[in-house]
Amino acid sequence: MTPGERALRADAERNHQRLLDAAEALFSERGLDVGVAEIAERAGVGRGTLFRNFPSKEDLIAAIVVERMGEAVERGRTLLDASDPGEALFDFLAQIAGRQQLDRALFDAVADTWLANDEIRAADAGVVGVLGKLLARAQEAGAVRQDIGAMDVLMLLKGVCETASAFAHIDPQVVPRHLDLLRAAVRADPAAQPLRGRAPTLEDVERVAVKQPNAAPVVSSASTA
Amino acid sequence: MTPGERALRADAERNHQRLLDAAEALFSERGLDVGVAEIAERAGVGRGTLFRNFPSKEDLIAAIVVERMGEAVERGRTLLDASDPGEALFDFLAQIAGRQQLDRALFDAVADTWLANDEIRAADAGVVGVLGKLLARAQEAGAVRQDIGAMDVLMLLKGVCETASAFAHIDPQVVPRHLDLLRAAVRADPAAQPLRGRAPTLEDVERVAVKQPNAAPVVSSASTA
DNA sequence: ACCTGAACACCGTTCAAGT
DNA sequence: ACCTGAACACCGTTCAAGT
Numbered sequence: 001m002t003p004g005e006r007a008l009r010a011d012a013e014r015n016h017q018r019l020l021d022a023a024e025a026l027f028s029e030r031g032l033d034v035g036v037a038e039i040a041e042r043a044g045v046g047r048g049t050l051f052r053n054f055p056s057k058e059d060l061i062a063a064i065v066v067e068r069m070g071e072a073v074e075r076g077r078t079l080l081d082a083s084d085p086g087e088a089l090f091d092f093l094a095q096i097a098g099r100q101q102l103d104r105a106l107f108d109a110v111a112d113t114w115l116a117n118d119e120i121r122a123a124d125a126g127v128v129g130v131l132g133k134l135l136a137r138a139q140e141a142g143a144v145r146q147d148i149g150a151m152d153v154l155m156l157l158k159g160v161c162e163t164a165s166a167f168a169h170i171d172p173q174v175v176p177r178h179l180d181l182l183r184a185a186v187r188a189d190p191a192a193q194p195l196r197g198r199a200p201t202l203e204d205v206e207r208v209a210v211k212q213p214n215a216a217p218v219v220s221s222a223s224t225a
Numbered sequence: 226m227t228p229g230e231r232a233l234r235a236d237a238e239r240n241h242q243r244l245l246d247a248a249e250a251l252f253s254e255r256g257l258d259v260g261v262a263e264i265a266e267r268a269g270v271g272r273g274t275l276f277r278n279f280p281s282k283e284d285l286i287a288a289i290v291v292e293r294m295g296e297a298v299e300r301g302r303t304l305l306d307a308s309d310p311g312e313a314l315f316d317f318l319a320q321i322a323g324r325q326q327l328d329r330a331l332f333d334a335v336a337d338t339w340l341a342n343d344e345i346r347a348a349d350a351g352v353v354g355v356l357g358k359l360l361a362r363a364q365e366a367g368a369v370r371q372d373i374g375a376m377d378v379l380m381l382l383k384g385v386c387e388t389a390s391a392f393a394h395i396d397p398q399v400v401p402r403h404l405d406l407l408r409a410a411v412r413a414d415p416a417a418q419p420l421r422g423r424a425p426t427l428e429d430v431e432r433v434a435v436k437q438p439n440a441a442p443v444v445s446s447a448s449t450a
Numbered sequence: 451a452c453c454t455g456a457a458c459a460c461c462g463t464t465c466a467a468g469t
Numbered sequence: 470a471c472c473t474g475a476a477c478a479c480c481g482t483t484c485a486a487g488t
Contacts, residue, residue: 011471011472012470012472015471033461035460035462037461037462045472045473046472046474047463047473047474048464048472048473049471049472049473051464057462057463148406152402152406155388155389155403156388156403156406158384158387158388159381159383159385159387159388160384162383162388163380163381163384163387164380167380170432171422171423171429173421173422173423174422174425176421176422177377177421177422177423178380178381180418180419180420181373181377181381181410181420183418184409184410184411184412184414184417184418185406185407185409185410186406187417189409189414192412193405193408194405195402196398196401196402196405197398197399197401197402198396198398198402200392200396200399204392205392207395233451236453237451237452237453240452240453258480260480260481261480261481261482262481270453271454272454272455272481272482273452273453273454273455274454276483277453280482281482282481282482
């Protein structure tokens with residue numbers, strides 16, 4: 001796809017896609033701890049082929065997460081033309097939270113790996129980009145407080161996804177409920193207390209990635225070196 | 226301690242404590258993926274002794290988490306007499322978030338294991354208990370909205386801890402900032418929109434524990450059986 | 451009654467041998 | 470060029486043998 005990439009042999013290209021499909025299916029069925037052996041088997045290839053396509057299991061997970069983030073960015077772009085900027089922002093957040101419920105394991109991955117992988121960082125920048133535009137529109141419309149940034153909102157959303165979604169199977173209303181609480185937190189309100197600190201930026205995210213090179217991996221890897 | 230427990234031989238008692246100390250130190254230094262071999266070595270005992278005291282590595286982690294939660298409950302109790310109920314509640318939350326920054330790995334554990342372990346569930350009930358009292362006082366004082374429960378607040382706090390703390394090393398103000406946002410979310414405000422759903426209860430938590438017996442473990446275990 | 455470390459089962463990852 | 474599966478390193482856990 002990307003111009004920089006070499007053309008793959010036909011069977012290699014097919015194997016790559018098969019691995020992604022198999023992993024996607026197994027991960028959302030049974031979580032991130034399904035073995036690579038089973039993924040390779042379901043894809044109809046040898047274990048070695050998996051590691052030829054994805055240097056590590058984490059990279060395989062990252063590839064799927066990047067896909068999902070790209071889809072989110074697309075949905076966000078279409079909302080940029082919506083008539084009500086405030087609702088557009090909250091629709092965007094609700095859509096992400098909704099998808100997260102479908103395949104929980106995948107979004108859990110982003111929690112830890114968030115910045116470990118270059119491609120994830122790039123995709124993340126895309127998400128922050130659209131979110132920033134949606135947020136700016138909502139702020140101009142007076143629906144959202146001025147002293148908040150896209151990274152703030154993303155962090156709040158991640159909190160809702162990770163925490164509330166654990167209960168979504170029991171009470172489907174928990175996620176909507178906590179999206180309402182997010183809304184209360186970011187709502188434009190003259191009586192609101194000012195926030196301490198500054199809105200985190202994308203550069204702060206990069207710095208975290210550099211400072212924590214050996215953060216706890218998603219799946220415990222053998223070679224800690 | 227507990228009446229139901231048998232008296233241990235002197236050396237066994239000492240080994241138990243040594244294992245807890247060693248694990249505590251190593252986990253907060255290098256995260257939860259330090260090997261059991263190293264923990265046993267630092268404690269000066271054989272690997273087998275570790276598993277005699279704690280049936281699995283997860284149980285060892287759980288034991289430490291339970292300790293921490295007990296400490297939180299104690300701190301919460303002392304705040305029950307504070308003059309300003311609203312501030313008492315937010316002090317309690319800030320203290321928990323503060324400790325979480327010290328040994329991040331440990332609180333991360335609660336994220337996944339939260340309800341897997343019986344003792345953690347019991348300790349969790351304790352935390353929800355004090356938090357409920359602090360919350361009720363704050364609500365009576367008109368500092369916090371009425372349509373919110375202790376579990377709601379705990380979920381919001383977990384979101385702040387898990388998400389914001391990742392950035393705390395870069396910008397120490399991120400956690401206070403997001404505690405301010407939590408405050409804005411739960412603040413008593415006549416103009417606030419009502420929340421969807423109902424406040425989750427402790428019984429909902431139990432039900433999640435039953436419904437998800439094979440949730441992704443903290444550390445990938447060998448025997449999935 | 452408790453401790454020990456060699457042995458086991460199960461991962462992710464590599465690599466020599468194939469096509 | 471790409472694929473394969475046996476082999477490897479590294480975990481958590483068990484258990485026969487010790488004291």
